[in-house]
Amino acid sequence: MNFENGTVQSIRSISQRALADVWAGLARDRLPSFDQFRPGPRVHDPKQLAVWKVEANKTELDFRALYRGLLVDEAFSDDWTGKTLREVTPPSLQPAIISASAHCASTGCAVYTVLRTVDSAGFSVDLERLLLPFGKGGRVRLIVASLQLISLEGTVERRKIVKAFEAQSDTVRSIRIPPQFLRERLLKKTG
Numbered sequence: 084m085n086f087e088n089g090t091v092q093s094i095r096s097i098s099q100r101a102l103a104d105v106w107a108g109l110a111r112d113r114l115p116s117f118d119q120f121r122p123g124p125r126v127h128d129p130k131q132l133a134v135w136k137v138e139a140n141k142t143e144l145d146f147r148a149l150y151r152g153l154l155v156d157e158a159f160s161d162d163w164t165g166k167t168l169r170e171v172t173p174p175s176l177q178p179a180i181i182s183a184s185a186h187c188a189s190t191g192c193a194v195y196t197v198l199r200t201v202d203s204a205g206f207s208v209d210l211e212r213l214l215l216p217f218g219k220g221g222r223v224r225l226i227v228a229s230l231q232l233i234s235l236e237g238t239v240e241r242r243k244i245v246k247a248f249e250a251q252s253d254t255v256r257s258i259r260i261p262p263q264f265l266r267e268r269l270l271k272k273t274g
Contacts, residue, residue, distance in 0.1 A: 084182040089258035102127040110262040117217040130154040133228040157241040173249040187214040188223040197256040206236040
């Protein structure tokens with residue numbers, strides 16, 4: 084997957100932009116520590132979050148599930164806790180999902196992707212996915228993922244939409260947002 088450089092303005096969701104702002108405020112000149120990350124529920128709904136531990140082995144990165152919010156639970160019937168991203172991601176979605184996570188972990192950049200499918204009524208449904216890296220010593224150790232399903236024409240049935248993404252989806256946006264681009268936005272907001 085190719086990632087273009089972007090800014091926080093590339094993120095369509097207001098709550099995901101606010102979450103990125105909280106992350107950027109902690110990042111400064113280094114990866115932020117997850118211990119300091121405390122976005123309030125008014126910033127972003129924790130039910131739309133998942134947290135992944137980054138595990139580096141000799142050949143590739145693995146991402147092990149530590150947490151998933153209630154709305155993410157609704158979309159998936161299997162329990163993720165302790166499983167890897169590769170184990171829980173349908174094979175047809177692995178290239179898009181895993182490559183975005185690997186890019187986030189290897190660059191320390193926030194990553195924003197949008198996958199699009201069509202629901203049973205023929206309406207477009209987007210999965211907007213914002214990945215925020217956390218760590219220390221220059222190594223990403225955790226990724227917080229914000230997952231939002233958006234349909235401008237209808238309602239999204241979470242329990243059914245995963246199958247639609249498995250059957251057919253396209254990556255319509257893949258952006259990396261270097262921390263300095265997020266910090267510049269914060270400086271403009273406060274300055």
